[in-house]
Amino acid sequence: MNSLRIARAALRARPAAIRAPLQRRGYAEAVSDKIKLSLSLPHQSIYKSQDAVQVNIPAESGEMGVLANHVPSIEQLKAGIVEVIEESGSKRFFLSGGFAVVQPNSALSINAVEGFPLEDFSADAVRAQISEAQKVANGSGSEQDIAEAKIELEVLESLQAHLK
Amino acid sequence: MTFAWKAAGLTYNRYLAVAARVVRRSLKDDKRLLAERRGQQDLRFAKWTNGKQGELKNLAEANAQASVESAATGGTA
Numbered sequence: 001m002n003s004l005r006i007a008r009a010a011l012r013a014r015p016a017a018i019r020a021p022l023q024r025r026g027y028a029e030a031v032s033d034k035i036k037l038s039l040s041l042p043h044q045s046i047y048k049s050q051d052a053v054q055v056n057i058p059a060e061s062g063e064m065g066v067l068a069n070h071v072p073s074i075e076q077l078k079a080g081i082v083e084v085i086e087e088s089g090s091k092r093f094f095l096s097g098g099f100a101v102v103q104p105n106s107a108l109s110i111n112a113v114e115g116f117p118l119e120d121f122s123a124d125a126v127r128a129q130i131s132e133a134q135k136v137a138n139g140s141g142s143e144q145d146i147a148e149a150k151i152e153l154e155v156l157e158s159l160q161a162h163l164k
Numbered sequence: 165m166t167f168a169w170k171a172a173g174l175t176y177n178r179y180l181a182v183a184a185r186v187v188r189r190s191l192k193d194d195k196r197l198l199a200e201r202r203g204q205q206d207l208r209f210a211k212w213t214n215g216k217q218g219e220l221k222n223l224a225e226a227n228a229q230a231s232v233e234s235a236a237t238g239g240t241a
Contacts (some may be wrong), residue, residue: 007207008208010175025214062234064187077196079183094187094226096180096184096186096187096204097179097180097183097184098180098181106222112209113180113183114183114184114187114188114199114231116187116191116195119191120191120195121191121192122190122191122192122193124190125189125190125196126190129186129190133186142232142236143172143173143236144172144173144174144235144236146172147168147171147173147174147192148174148178148182149176150168150169151169151179151182151183151186152182152186154191155186155187156185156186159187159190
């Protein structure tokens with residue numbers, strides 16, 4: 001019984017001894033584990049290549065979280081929440097839809113037409129617009145009017161779900 | 165995957181404009197006024213033919229009209 005415990009302790013001790021030299025690293029290897037985020041609108045840059053730990057984006061193909069060293073990709077965004085997780089805490093922005101480009105060198109560029117912090121939205125305005133858009137969507141307008149009302153509904157419902 | 169708005173003849177550009185407009189309108193009053201002022205434009209244009217100025221039109225209205233027409237005929241403009 002006693003010998004078994006010693007054997008197990010030896011097993012546990014060895015991997016640590018092997019790993020130790022690998023943990024030592026020089027200046028050249030000390031890469032950042034942060035992702036550089038640029039969040040730009042036509043009229044404003046909310047983030048300009050600033051470090052973030054993780055960024056959650058609402059891609060058309062599904063919600064995704066982007067960390068450093070993510071595979072390069074281009075994602076079309078739905079209207080929804082972009083969550084930026086920094087070391088000091090996380091911030092949430094509602095974007096109206098656009099594109100996110102994950103670049104090879106741990107850089108992420110998000111482009112959208114409109115984007116505001118979640119606390120800038122008024123729940124009353126959203127509710128009023130939903131009933132208005134529903135009227136148009138179920139009305140007898142032209143095909144374009146109905147399609148536009150449905151786009152508005154989709155955006156508003158996403159916004160309302162996050163405001164609660 | 166085909167989007168419903170695409171099937172109705174809207175362009176991606178139009179989709180983005182509609183989505184952005186509704187986001188601006190959902191803001192709290194002070195922010196909304198600032199954001200909507202940013203979208204204001206007042207451009208007019210006229211087509212000249214044979215040295216004569218044609219009808220003066222508002223660019224935003226003419227654009228909206230053209231996009232409805234192109235959507236109805238299934239154009240790609």
